Amino acid sequence: MTATNKSASFRRGLRDTLPLAPPIAVFGVVFGALAIQAGLTPWLAFLCSLLVVSGSAQMAMVGLIGSGAGPVLLATTGLALRHLPMSATLSEMIGDTPLLRRLQLSWVLVDESYGLTVNAATRGEPDLVAFKTASDLTLYSTWLLSTVAGALLGAQLDTVAVDLGIVFPLVFLGLAASVVRTRTQWITAGLSVVAAVVAVSVLPVAWQISGAAIAAAAVGSRFK
């Protein structure tokens, strides 16, 4: 891999991820504020973002913190299940990358950077490690800084008034549109719509995404 490829891929990683920074920042501020309102100290809120790096799991924690450790861990497990196939796909894409690099890429294995990296791989990005590193740096720094901002605002922020909007689902729709190619993938996309609708209706929030995505992929992969 040449240095030119690496630097060009890094730049493209930054370019593709920067539009996601504002909605991530809003989400981070809301998490920081909710964490303070739920009784965490600003340091604990920051530590949570630093170590867990999962908006959905952290939001679930804030909502369930009064119920004790069991429900929080159960919700985290449900949300984390999708990381298994995500890490397998990413591991296949990055090939013989050294262990330390693999650890670094795992730390920020989140839906957004994973999606952008799969999309980059589909269009033939020469250096996926540099691409994802840039994406991770952008998302992680935004997440940490916005958590601190939200934690400092704390009780002053009316989180109900903040509209997270529809940016994230539209981004994921765009990612799906860019990677779906084969007949099996189209069938899986259709199955995923059905599975997601059923999951939203019958499953607890923390299990909806992992449950629907894994079920749809398991059934869809049987079609040729």
Next chain:
Amino acid sequence: MAVVTLSSRLSFMLRPVKSQKLKDNRFLEVFPVALFVTLAVVGFAPPGEVLAVTPSVIAGVGGIAGAALFKRSMLGVVAMGAVAYLLARLWF
């Protein structure tokens, strides 16, 4: 929480995936599509009224139209979806 999340992220990342069986796994071929579609649908579906026509659902329809019109461009999907959402907000 950090241990559960990191363990799941590290599960297949500690070593390169070399097994041909795993590489040929059709599940991994279709999983990204399933995940992205699920994340989109869950995001568009309002809690408690999953089959209702709301501005978020119309944004999803706008996004699909954007994908068709702009050759699957991410910008086209987000822009058309956002326009559809804003128009629907005016209507509802």
